[in-house]
Amino acid sequence: MPADKQAGSVFAAPWRVEACSSTEVLQEMLCPVILPVSLADTDRARDLLGAEPAVSARHAIHAAVMLNNHVRVIATFDAGFDAIEDIERMRLT
16 A cells, blocks of 8 residues: 555645654655665774764664765754764754
8 A cells, every 4th residue: 555545644745744654654755765784884884983982883884874875964853973974964853
């Protein structure tokens, strides 16, 4: 069933979510491509952890997957990504 027809989802327009039944539905709508985590990603995450003490393991693995796939911007409330030099955080308000 398409995300806009799933029970519990309410939309004002096809591109604007007013309410969502679950985080999984929202994630599928906002991010249709999920990148795998590779050995190269875990190696890069380890390097990020060693280079910047303020970076958590969770931030490092997310950032490593992003960087290895040429993704430089993340839209998030999470200020933890600010400590990673090559990642730009799009602040959500």
